[in-house]
Amino acid sequence: MKWIPYGRQDIDEADIAAVVAVLRSDMVTQGPAVERFEGAVAAHCGARHAVAVNSGTSALHIACAAAGLGPGDLLWTVPNSFVASANCARYCGADVDFVDIDPATLNMSVDALERKLAQAARAGRLPKVIVPVHFAGLPCDMEAIARLARPHGVTLVEDASHALGARLRGAPVGSCAWSDMVVLSFHPVKLIATGEGGMVLTQSDELAARLAALRSHGLERAPARLERKDAGGWYYEQSRLGFNYRLSDIHAALGENQMRRLQAFLERRREIAARYQQAFAGLPLRLQAQPPGCDSAWHLFVIQPDPEETGRSRREIYDELRGRGIGVQVHYIPIHTQPYYRGLGFKNGDFPASERYYERALSLPIFFRLAPEEQDYVIASVRGALGRHRSPEA
Numbered sequence: 001m002k003w004i005p006y007g008r009q010d011i012d013e014a015d016i017a018a019v020v021a022v023l024r025s026d027m028v029t030q031g032p033a034v035e036r037f038e039g040a041v042a043a044h045c046g047a048r049h050a051v052a053v054n055s056g057t058s059a060l061h062i063a064c065a066a067a068g069l070g071p072g073d074l075l076w077t078v079p080n081s082f083v084a085s086a087n088c089a090r091y092c093g094a095d096v097d098f099v100d101i102d103p104a105t106l107n108m109s110v111d112a113l114e115r116k117l118a119q120a121a122r123a124g125r126l127p128k129v130i131v132p133v134h135f136a137g138l139p140c141d142m143e144a145i146a147r148l149a150r151p152h153g154v155t156l157v158e159d160a161s162h163a164l165g166a167r168l169r170g171a172p173v174g175s176c177a178w179s180d181m182v183v184l185s186f187h188p189v190k191l192i193a194t195g196e197g198g199m200v201l202t203q204s205d206e207l208a209a210r211l212a213a214l215r216s217h218g219l220e221r222a223p224a225r226l227e228r229k230d231a232g233g234w235y236y237e238q239s240r241l242g243f244n245y246r247l248s249d250i251h252a253a254l255g256e257n258q259m260r261r262l263q264a265f266l267e268r269r270r271e272i273a274a275r276y277q278q279a280f281a282g283l284p285l286r287l288q289a290q291p292p293g294c295d296s297a298w299h300l301f302v303i304q305p306d307p308e309e310t311g312r313s314r315r316e317i318y319d320e321l322r323g324r325g326i327g328v329q330v331h332y333i334p335i336h337t338q339p340y341y342r343g344l345g346f347k348n349g350d351f352p353a354s355e356r357y358y359e360r361a362l363s364l365p366i367f368f369r370l371a372p373e374e375q376d377y378v379i380a381s382v383r384g385a386l387g388r389h390r391s392p393e394a
C-alpha cells in the first residue's frame with residue numbers, strides 16, 4: 001500500500017486549464033481572476049464582501065488590523081488551533097489569551113467563555129477581538145458566543161480555515177450571521193486549494209474597504225475615502241500601514257475552479273466520515289461530537305483512543321500507523337504550551353481540556369481521492385493498533 005496522507009488536494013485537468021489560461025493572459029496578478037474567485041466564495045457563503053489574500057495567516061492578520069487591534073489590546077482564541085489563530089494578535093502588537101475547549105465538540109467552550117468574560121469585565125480587561133475556530137470543520141456555537149460577546153463590544157472573527165462549506169443552523173459558515181468577519185485558508189490540505197491563499201469575508205462595507213487597503217500597502221483610491229478628492233486620475237493615498245498580501249491571478253484561477261468542485265469535495269468527505277463513524281462504533285475511542293444544527297465540512301477526522309482501555313499510548317498507536325504507511329497527524333499541540341507562548345507567561349496546566357484532548361488526539365486520512373480500499377486499510381489498521389494488547393474478553 002502506498003503512503004496515505006491525512007489530507008491532500010485534488011487538482012483535475014479543468015483546474016490546470018484554468019491556471020494555464022491565466023499564464024497565457026495579460027494579467028497574472030490583480031487581474032479578473034481574483035475578483036471572480038472572491039465573487040464565487042462570497043456567493044457560496046452569502047457574504048456581501050470577500051477580500052482574497054496570499055494566505056489564511058495574512059487573512060487573520062488583516063482582519064485583526066481592520067478591527068483596530070493594537071498594542072495594549074487583547075485577543076482571545078482557543079489553545080486547540082494552529083498557531084496562526086493566536087499569532088495574528090502578536091503581529092498587531094496585542095496580547096493573547098485563551099478560552100479552553102469543550103471536550104465533546106473540541107471547539108471553544110461557551111461555559112468557559114461566559115466565566116472568562118464575567119471575570120474580564122470585573123477586572124476591566126476585556127478582549128477587543130475573539131477568534132473562535134471551527135475545529136475540524138465543525139461550526140462553533142456562534143449564536144451563544146455572539147450573545148455573550150456582543151454586549152461587551154467585542155469584534156468576532158471566525159477562523160473558518162477548516163470550515164468552508166460547513167453550515168450552522170442552515171446558514172453557510174462565511175455568512176457572518178453571528179460575527180464581523182470570517183477567515184478562510186486555501187492551503188492544499190484545506191477544503192479547496194489555491195497553493196497558498198486565504199480570504200476574509202464580511203457584510204460590512206467599512207471593514208471591506210479597510211481590508212482591501214490593508215492587503216495592498218494601506219492604499220486607497222475610492223474618492224469618498226480620500227482626503228484630497230480631485231487630485232487626478234493617478235492619485236492614491238496611504239491612509240494606514242498595510243502590507244503586500246495580494247493573491248495572484250494564477251492562484252485565484254485555481255481557487256475559482258476548485259469552488260465549482262466544492263460540493264463534490266464536501267460530499268465525499270461526509271461519506272468518509274460516516275464510514276469511519278460506523279466502523280469505530282463500540283471501539284475504545286472517542287469521536288468529536290456533532291451537535292444538532294451543525295453540518296461539518298470534515299476537514300479533519302479525529303479519534304481519541306482511550307489509553308486505559310487499549311493499554312496503548314497515543315505515541316505507540318501513532319508510530320504503528322505511520323509504520324503501516326498511514327500519515328496520521330496530531331491536531332493540535334495546545335498553542336499556549338509552545339515555547340514562544342510559555343515565554344509570554346503561559347504554562348502547562350493552564351487549559352486542561354485542550355491539554356487532555358491533545359494527549360489522545362490522532363487525525364486519520366480524509367480527502368477527496370481517498371479510495372474505499374485505502375479507507376478499509378486505515379480502519380483495519382486502527383482496529384489492529386487499538387486491539388493488539390487487549391485481553392480477548394476485554
Ligand SMILES: *Cc1c(COP(=O)(O)O)cnc(C)c1O
Binds near residue numbers: 196
Ligand atoms: C491552516 C490554518 C490557518 C493558516 O492558514 P494558512 O493559509 O496556512 O496561512 C489558520 N488557522 C487554522 C485553524 C488553520 O488550520
